[in-house]
Amino acid sequence: MAEQQLKAEHEHDAVCSHGGGKSDMPSIHSRDVIVKEDIMTKAKELSEAIFRSEEVQQYRLAEAQINGNTRIQGLIAQIKKKQKEAVAFEKTFKNPDMVKKIEGEMEALQDELDGIPIVTQFQQSQADINYLLQLVVSIIRDTVSEKINVENAVAPDPETCSD
Numbered sequence: 338m339a340e341q342q343l344k345a346e347h348e349h350d351a352v353c354s355h356g357g358g359k360s361d362m363p364s365i366h367s368r369d370v371i372v373k374e375d376i377m378t379k380a381k382e383l384s385e386a387i388f389r390s391e392e393v394q395q396y397r398l399a400e401a402q403i404n405g406n407t408r409i410q411g412l413i414a415q416i417k418k419k420q421k422e423a424v425a426f427e428k429t430f431k432n433p434d435m436v437k438k439i440e441g442e443m444e445a446l447q448d449e450l451d452g453i454p455i456v457t458q459f460q461q462s463q464a465d466i467n468y469l470l471q472l473v474v475s476i477i478r479d480t481v482s483e484k485i486n487v488e489n490a491v492a493p494d495p496e497t498c499s500d
Contacts, residue, residue, distance in 0.1 A: 383473070392465040399459035412450045419443040 387393060403409050419439050426435040450456055 387469065387473070390469065392462060392469055396459070396462035396466055399455055399462050402455045403459055406453075406455065409450065409453060409456060412446055416443055416446050416450070419446065 419442055423436050423439040423443070426432045426439065451460075
């Protein structure tokens with residue numbers, strides 16, 4: 338009897354665990370799923386276009402060169418080691434003088450790393466890709482916002498027009 342009562346109070350025939358009444362879950366219609374699939378398809382196409390872009394190709398080339406360069410990898414490893422040392426001297430040993438000394442050593446290593454042309458190219462390609470991605474997001478955001486504003490716009494009342 339209680340089961341029949343729950344069914345009568347619902348818009349569907351299933352017995353729910355939410356205690357009766359209307360469900361707070363939004364219903365999804367098949368047309369919504371098709372639209373989302375269309376958006377996902379377009380997003381995948383856009384991501385492929387971005388992946389094939391000159392900026393991403395330059396990034397991948399620079400990354401491969403950096404990964405294959407023993408000098409660069411050695412500098413990166415030294416910087417990481419110094420970072421761990423600095424944390425240890427700051428947190429465990431409470432020695433601010435050693436922390437400053439290690440930070441100076443890290444800065445010198447970073448300057449040496451930054452002086453290598455392929456590292457500079459890699460950093461620039463990262464910045465270029467970030468700019469490209471931010472640009473795409475901005476265009477999508479602005480276009481959607483503009484279309485929402487146009488669709489929600491209300492025509493002025495003819496009595497208040499000055500024409």
